Amino acid sequence: MRADGVDEAMIAALRAFGRFYTRQIGLLEEGLHRSAFSLTEARVLYELAHRDRPTASVLGQDLGLDAGYLSRLLKRFEEQGLLTRRTAAEDGRRQVLALTQAGQAAFAPLDEASRAEVGALLARLPSADRAALVGAMARVRRLLGDPPEGPAILRDLRPGDIGWITHRQGLLYASEYGFDLTFEALVAEILAAFVRDFDPARAGAWIAEQGGEVVGSVFLAPACAGAGPAPETVGKLRLLYVEPSARGQGLGRRLTAACIEGARARGYRQLSLWTNDVLGTARRIYAEAGFRLVESAPHRSFGQDLVGETWMLDL
Amino acid sequence: MRADGVDEAMIAALRAFGRFYTRQIGLLEEGLHRSAFSLTEARVLYELAHRDRPTASVLGQDLGLDAGYLSRLLKRFEEQGLLTRRTAAEDGRRQVLALTQAGQAAFAPLDEASRAEVGALLARLPSADRAALVGAMARVRRLLGDPPEGPAILRDLRPGDIGWITHRQGLLYASEYGFDLTFEALVAEILAAFVRDFDPARAGAWIAEQGGEVVGSVFLAPACAGAGPAPETVGKLRLLYVEPSARGQGLGRRLTAACIEGARARGYRQLSLWTNDVLGTARRIYAEAGFRLVESAPHRSFGQDLVGETWMLDL
DNA sequence: CCGAGATAGTTGACTCGGTCAATAGTTGAC
DNA sequence: GTCAACTATTGACCGAGTCAACTATCTCGG
Numbered sequence: 018m019r020a021d022g023v024d025e026a027m028i029a030a031l032r033a034f035g036r037f038y039t040r041q042i043g044l045l046e047e048g049l050h051r052s053a054f055s056l057t058e059a060r061v062l063y064e065l066a067h068r069d070r071p072t073a074s075v076l077g078q079d080l081g082l083d084a085g086y087l088s089r090l091l092k093r094f095e096e097q098g099l100l101t102r103r104t105a106a107e108d109g110r111r112q113v114l115a116l117t118q119a120g121q122a123a124f125a126p127l128d129e130a131s132r133a134e135v136g137a138l139l140a141r142l143p144s145a146d147r148a149a150l151v152g153a154m155a156r157v158r159r160l161l162g163d164p165p166e167g168p169a170i171l172r173d174l175r176p177g178d179i180g181w182i183t184h185r186q187g188l189l190y191a192s193e194y195g196f197d198l199t200f201e202a203l204v205a206e207i208l209a210a211f212v213r214d215f216d217p218a219r220a221g222a223w224i225a226e227q228g229g230e231v232v233g234s235v236f237l238a239p240a241c242a243g244a245g246p247a248p249e250t251v252g253k254l255r256l257l258y259v260e261p262s263a264r265g266q267g268l269g270r271r272l273t274a275a276c277i278e279g280a281r282a283r284g285y286r287q288l289s290l291w292t293n294d295v296l297g298t299a300r301r302i303y304a305e306a307g308f309r310l311v312e313s314a315p316h317r318s319f320g321q322d323l324v325g326e327t328w329m330l331d332l
Numbered sequence: 333m334r335a336d337g338v339d340e341a342m343i344a345a346l347r348a349f350g351r352f353y354t355r356q357i358g359l360l361e362e363g364l365h366r367s368a369f370s371l372t373e374a375r376v377l378y379e380l381a382h383r384d385r386p387t388a389s390v391l392g393q394d395l396g397l398d399a400g401y402l403s404r405l406l407k408r409f410e411e412q413g414l415l416t417r418r419t420a421a422e423d424g425r426r427q428v429l430a431l432t433q434a435g436q437a438a439f440a441p442l443d444e445a446s447r448a449e450v451g452a453l454l455a456r457l458p459s460a461d462r463a464a465l466v467g468a469m470a471r472v473r474r475l476l477g478d479p480p481e482g483p484a485i486l487r488d489l490r491p492g493d494i495g496w497i498t499h500r501q502g503l504l505y506a507s508e509y510g511f512d513l514t515f516e517a518l519v520a521e522i523l524a525a526f527v528r529d530f531d532p533a534r535a536g537a538w539i540a541e542q543g544g545e546v547v548g549s550v551f552l553a554p555a556c557a558g559a560g561p562a563p564e565t566v567g568k569l570r571l572l573y574v575e576p577s578a579r580g581q582g583l584g585r586r587l588t589a590a591c592i593e594g595a596r597a598r599g600y601r602q603l604s605l606w607t608n609d610v611l612g613t614a615r616r617i618y619a620e621a622g623f624r625l626v627e628s629a630p631h632r633s634f635g636q637d638l639v640g641e642t643w644m645l646d647l
Numbered sequence: 648c649c650g651a652g653a654t655a656g657t658t659g660a661c662t663c664g665g666t667c668a669a670t671a672g673t674t675g676a677c
Numbered sequence: 678g679t680c681a682a683c684t685a686t687t688g689a690c691c692g693a694g695t696c697a698a699c700t701a702t703c704t705c706g707g
Contacts, residue, residue, distance in 0.1 A: 023454045027466045030544045031450045034469040035360065037478050038353050039375070043396040045350065057664070060354065074684060081358040086665050088686055110673045110684040135346045138476075139338045143576045144507040145500075146475050151342045153471040154349035160457065160465040163352050176506035179516055180499025184492050185460075191491035192459040201494055202527035205520040212517035229345045261458045372693075389655055401694050403657055425655040425702045 048134055052127055057082065059131075061090060062124045065100070065116050072111045099123055148177065155230035159262050169227040169268055171275055178224055179208040182234050186258055190319070194295055197320035207255060211238055219252075221279040225259070225268055232263035235272040237279050240289060252285035257299060269302045277306060281332050288332060294324040303328050363449055367442055372397065374446075376405060377439045380415070380431050387426045414438055463492065470545035474577050484542040484583055486590055493539055494523040497549050501573055505634070509610055512635035522570060526553055534567075536594040540574070540583055547578035550587040552594050555604060567600035572614060584617045592621060596647050603647060609639040618643050 046056045054062065057080075064076055077087045091114065094100040099120035105111040116124065139147050159165060187201025211220065216239075225233035235258075240251040254276050259268045280288045290308065292299055308328040316325050361371045369377065372395075379391055392402045406429065409415040414435035420426040431439065454462050474480060502516025526535065531554075540548035550573075555566040569591050574583045595603045605623065607614055623643040630639050 023451050023462070026544065027454055027462055028447055028450045030466045030470060031454065032446060033481065033543075034473060035357075035450075036375070036378070037473050037476075039357055039371075040394075040396055041476065042350070042354055042357065055664070056354075060351070063351070072684080079355075081355055083665060083667085084685070085667080085687075088684095090664095092686085108674070108684085112685075131347060132343055135343045135350075136338050139342055139346065142475065145504040146576055147338070147342055148503060148507070149471060149500075150475040151345045153468040153475070155345060156464060156468040157472060158349060158352050160461050160468070161352075161356065161453075166348070174513065176511075176513055176516055177499050177503035179513070179520055180495055180497070180502045182495070183520060184495025184499055185464075187495045188463060188492035189460040192463070196491075198489060198491055198494070198527050201491055202524040205494055205498060206524035206528070209517040209521035209524060212513050213521070228348075229341065261461055370693075387655080398694060398696085399656070400658075400696080403655095405693095407657085423655085423703070427656075 045134075048130065049127070052130070053123075054127060058090065059127055061087070061094075062099075062116075062120070062127065065114060066121065066124050066128070070113050070115070072105065072113060074111070076114070094120065097123075151229045152231075155228045159228065159230065159232075159260075165228040165263075167228065169225045169232055169263065169266070169271075171223045171225055171271070174212075174222040174224060178222075178231060178234070179205075179212060181231055182224075182256065182258065183208060185231075185260065186256065189258070189261070195321055200319035203319075204256060208236075211236055211255075214238075219283060221276070221283070223272055223275045223279070225263075225272060227263060231260075233259040233268050233272055235276045237276050237283070237288075250286040252280040252283065252288045254280070254288055254290040257290075257302075264298070269298065270305070273302055273306045277330065277332070286332055288330045290328050292326050292328065294326055300326075306330065363445065364442070367445070368438075369442060373405065374442050376402070376409075377414075377431075377435070377442065380429060381436065381439050381443070385428050385430070387420065387428060389426070391429070409435065466544045467546075470543045474543065474545065474547075474575075480543040480578075482543065484540045484547055484578065484581070484586075486538045486540055486586070489527075489537040489539060493537075493546065493549070494520075494527060496546055497539075497571065497573065498523060500546075500575065501571070504573070504576070509634075510636060515634035518634075519571060523551075526551055526570075529553075534598060536591070536598070538587055538590045538594070540578075540587060542578060546575075548572075548574040548583050548587055550591045552591050552598070552603075565601040567595040567598065567603045569595075569603055569605040572605075572617075579613070584613065585620065588617055588621045592645065592647070601647055603645045605643050607641050607643065609641055615641075621645065 049056055049059055052059075060080055061076060061082075064071060064080065068076075073087055073091060074084070076082070077084050091100060091102065095102055097119075099117060101115050101117055102112045103115075105113050139150070142150065155165075183201060183204045186204045187196075187198075190196040190200050211222070214220070219239045221237040223235050224231055234256065236255040238253050238255055239249070240253045254273070257269065257272060257276075259272070277288060288308075289311075290303065292303070294300070294313070308330045310326055311329045312327040314325055316323055318325075357371075364371055364374055367374070375395055376391060376397075379386060379395065383391075388402055388406060389399070391397070392399050406415060406417065410417055412434075414432060416430050416432055417427045418430075420428050454465070457465065470480075498516060498519045501519045502511075502513075505511040505515050526537070529535070534554045536552040538550050539546055549571065551570040553568050553570055554564070555568045569588070572584065572587060572591075574587070592603060603623075604626075605618065607618070609615070609628070623645045625641055626644045627642040628639055630637065632638070633640075
């Protein structure tokens with residue numbers, strides 16, 4: 018363990034992955050070898066086919082290619098009739114690139130071969146492993162700072178979700194606030210009860226997914242009997258969470274809004290939630306959404322001294 | 333969805349990862365660019381430093397390098413005094429390669445730079461994300477068929493484990509046997525209760541970890557009160573599971589043995605377990621370990637018609 | 648023990664992917 | 678109008694990697 022909390026074993030694991038994947042890319046390149054294009058050419062073709070009116074400079078930037086090399090490469094494509102280059106109307110320096118019919122026809126088999134190869138790889142895996150692989154890759158990308166392609170979508174609960182959410186919350190609160198195993202157990206228990214007692218007329222789940230990976234969630238459940246006045250009119254917002262690396266795009270707000278909306282739709286008159294004072298970001302979101310703090314009491318849980326808070330919102 | 337159950341979105345996700353990581357390796361190469369060595373040379377040096385008496389051919393094989401190219405590269409290293417080549421005693425064709433002192437001295441700064449770079453990358457991440465990244469990378473490697481470096485080790489429960497195990501079991505049984513969400517909820521409930529009521533004198537957890545990733549687990553808990561005769565003398569083996577991709581190395585047997593051993597050490601006289609007849613591999617392991625089937629009853633759970641089985645072992 | 652065939656490594660000839668630096672044209676800020 | 682910054686091009690260059698032919702050694706069947 019180093020001073021900054023980075024473990025040597027972690028470093029070794031990342032480097033091992035790098036070595037592994039470098040080799041993997043070498044193998045991948047062999048697949049292309051039979052075609053008329055090199056890996057770099059194939060990458061350029063891919064970008065040309067998928068981007069909207071790209072210019073040479075953004076291509077070079079994004080693929081990490083030398084401008085001179087790229088220029089020649091594009092010239093060759095043009096000579097082969099795969100590509101047209103027109104100077105951009107709004108900037109005479111730039112050229113708008115576009116594949117011709119022939120270019121698309123040349124790219125299609127490459128694209129298809131790649132898709133088939135990847136498909137065959139996936140088909141070899143048991144189906145539970147397929148989802149795991151896709152999720153793991155999405156996670157690696159996001160954690161290494163690759164911006165996700167699309168916006169986050171909110172979807173319903175699926176197998177694997179409640180375990181995943183338990184896992185992430187357990188890890189997150191353990192490392193950020195020092196919570197012990199009992200916190201994770203509490204999350205597991207809440208989610209188990211949520212599924213066990215699930216009634217779509219009274220409860221709901223919103224899972225935020227981005228690029229094939231779960232990046233946040235929130236749950237709506239009926240308040241426990243005996244908690245507060247007229248419990249059947251009170252809903253409970255539970256387990257709001259957003260992945261650290263997915264923060265800053267307003268996902269917490271979106272999830273909260275969805276939950277409030279869901280509570281209204283199910284006829285609840287009030288929405289309550291329980292949280293801890295250490296969770297600053299979450300508190301801000303609740304306050305913004307109109308919740309008000311109605312109770313605050315110190316408690317010892319999860320191996321920590323905390324101040325529990327109950328918030329309430331009139332719907 | 334294609335005929336073989338492979339989803340187009342999955343294929344797209346894998347290809348996106350490939351593009352992303354190809355670019356990532358380009359960036360990595362830039363870091364080396366300042367040093368006297370190319371990426372390939374650095375890879376060869378790394379293997380020379382970490383392998384035991386390698387030969388040129390295995391190096392070429394494992395790194396995917398051309399024999400001719402590698403030969404010249406090694407020759408250059410030898411001329412620079414970084415490397416010695418001796419024909420192997422047992423086979424006159426082969427050469428045993430070894431870095432000289434100078435070779436190790438040349439490699440050390442490279443190695444250190446790489447370690448520092450990776451360390452800096454990790455240090456930028458929140459600590460919960462670090463573990464997630466390492467785990468995700470280990471998973472990608474294992475799922476793509478990279479054999480894990482070391483043997484699996486059995487360790488104790490840590491934050492994140494029970495969620496992870498719930499997640500994997502939920503996904504696994506959903507995809508293999510069509511179990512619905514309630515199965516995952518049951519796992520979550522069992523694990524939550526395990527942690528809540530945890531007493532080291534009566535319960536235990538064995539988590540199999542390999543290359544930074546959880547690949548299996550088993551739990552020992554006291555049998556529920558009222559179940560069978562003299563419940564305090566009966567332990568219960570619960571939630572045995574092994575990742576599909578980690579099967580075939582006797583991990584299930586090892587976990588079962590550890591659990592039995594743990595039950596003996598805690599003074600239990602009998603060990604029971606509940607399973608379903610569809611789980612063939614698990615049943616074989618139980619039978620081999622000496623468990624005998626004592627009860628069998630059909631039930632409808634998890635959206636499926638199943639036959640539940642109780643097995644028992646005298647300790 | 649011999650010879651066929653495989654394997655480990657070497658070498659020459661070559662290609663191609665990529666770098667570097669100089670240059671020309673274009674744009675926007677002042 | 679000038680100048681700095683940017684886009685793209687071109688010539689000169691090189692090192693990484695490929696391919697095929699060749700030597701030396703080992704293995705195995707007869």
